[in-house]
Amino acid sequence: MSCQSTSCSGGFALSGAHRSAFGSRYFRKRLPHQRRGFLCLRMQRSAGGGGDSTEASSKGFGLLEWTGKIISQGTLVKGAKTGWNFAWDTMMKELAPQTKDGSYARPTYNLKGVIGSPEFPAETGRYHLYVGNACPWCHRVLLALIIRGLLPHISFTMAIDDPERASRGGWVFDQPEPVFNAKDLREVYDAASPGYRGRCTAPLLVDKRTRKLVCNESSDILRMLNSVQLPGSTLFDLYPPQLSTEIDAVNDLVHNEINNGVYKSGFATTQAAYARAQQDLYDALDIVEQRLSQHRFLVGDRFTEADLRLYPTVVRYDGMYATLFKCCRKRISDYPNLSAWLRDVYQIIVGDASQMQIRTSFDLDEARRSYFTSLFPLNPGGIVPVGPTLQDLALDRESGRGSHSADALFHSRVVPSVVAA
Template identity: 70%
Template sequence: MGSSTSKRRDPVLSPKAAGGLNILEWTGGLVSQGLLVKGAKTGWRLAWETMMRELAPQTADGSYSRPTATFTSRIGSAGFPAESGRYHLYVGNACPWCHRVLLALVLRGLTGHVTFSWLTDDPERASRGGWVFDQPDPVFGRRDLREVYDTASPGYRGRCTAPLLVDKIARRIVNNESSQILQMLNALQLPGCTPVELYPRELAMQIDAVNDLVYDKINNGVYKSGFATTQAAYERAQRELYEALDIVEERLARHRFLVGDRFTDADLRLFPTIIRFDAVYATLFKCCQRRVADYPNLSAWLHDVWQIQVGAPGSMQVRDTIDIDDARCSYFNSLFPLNPGGIVPTGPTLRELDLDHDVQRGTHCMSSIFHTREAGGLAESYAR
């Protein structure tokens, strides 16, 4: 007679779990659970709102209000001549406002004329703001961006933001407003720079209209979503964000780029937000209604811009202007009020975004992608 033997499995043992303070057990019937929870939530929210106001200035209704720039001088104005090698840019990898400036520097072929250095986002090491140097500051020899501000503008007491453009000869701050720096770099004409024109005069009105939408609803919209301190402010920002993304998706269904079939200033300003969207903003800033991957045309455009070929082999490329994996870590580690646990999502990584996949929207050589200007011609100055 056969017999069957069942194998008894020992339970899986896990390490002893660490408990909290067991407040409910300690208080017993003296204080109700509801009162404890409400008190904890009130205290935490007060601390959180205080930190949020320090991180991101708020309006009365709980909406994020982006501060205005302090330094607004221009290359080519009195005291700041358009000279090769005279100017230096401080940029941070995580920051989309720095990214737009670095993109202009690369696309215009100005990296041999305007030097730049990378900042590291580390508010624990910074004396004010969040930017410090891992490598020696090549201009002033300072430890962090606050010290650069103090050296180049003695007595300054405002926010120490990047990007920052300084005059190495005069040892003065020129500008810390990304849009104005972008305009300067597009207008700057120096020997050997590319003839790329990011703001063709005949397309000015169209570019301005797209830029107004993109800046307010998308570039700033993700921040208004992430930094909102009321439900109503968050929902308003989200509604405006996705309405704007729908408009962009429809435009890119009709054209390769936002204003026709060539890359312009409008595309440059949108790219830094879109490249960070799925990897950062979708989770940390609660922009999770839809991802860029859910927009076929916008997603294809993102791949297309990523693969643009700039200059000769060995030149700095669009893909070299951001380390998306490092940026994800920076956002989740540095923006403590939004992520107090400091846990960094494992993805999507650059590899998972698969940006090198050719989406067949056209050739990636500069001559077929950009508008060009006449040799020696000057770019018209423009708003926002």
């Protein structure tokens, strides 16, 4: 999923070229002479070419002023709202598929290859991941790759989210990537699966040897990265068999109501759909808060896949989802146990316990820029909030939740699920 932004404008801000072109087609042919003169004067004043104010300012076209005797303000405002809502609704459906009731419907995918299967054997250097900084689904996969010590065995490319440069989807590469020499992710999909139709999403796992697509579902990639055992990889087990049933139950709650819940809130196109998503989201956060009051992590006192799946959403929450996705009834800092857990996990990930380049796995400021500029229907003006930054969130403040030694943090694997030949 490419984690790809509604503001109100005080008027139409046309460039000089657009004004000139618009004027040649409309001003001279369709407006009465008196109106043309008045509108030209308004535009001159807006551009600072004369006026009563000592400081240049713009009032747009001043439509309400020069149409007041012809069209009522109510009619003009209703017409503008109808046109804007139609355009917004159309763009939202392109950005995020919708059900009939205005709820966001996350797409599903059919790429179900598994590393360790006969088709895709576990081999050092055979596989390559495509991930992006802003995307929480990519973040979880990259963290699993690093925690499991698989960086020497599975390479990755960090894509840039830029829908204006991408030929389909939102992911591009500043330099051609090393497997297919592609300029954007769509070219990777097309090269590995000619004639591919569908969304070109990340994360994406490919087989470099056969040049085939393996999987683009983050949950499935997580499981295979946890299972595969290659020389030098860690014996940390994020999905220990004795906890699998409880982890699955927590994962279902977190995925449906929190990971996906913030998107269902932000991408809702009706008030009712938004209200339902918000209720489910805050009910789930209350459950998570309660669980974290009882033990250090979501499933006991050691870090598991359940924590790995929750963390990318929570670390983005106050900085992006609270504002852009209108998830603002409460902040993470309003949950004492959840906010302490966030500081704990953040310090594990960037601290001495990892020593595995995890610090480079996420840039909060760059992710905020991405959300507020790439998700155009949610933020047409493209203005990016200045915070909160990592410093504002105080994630380096003591969490008081326990030791950060690897032995105290992770379950150890007894028997590797997949052993390289």
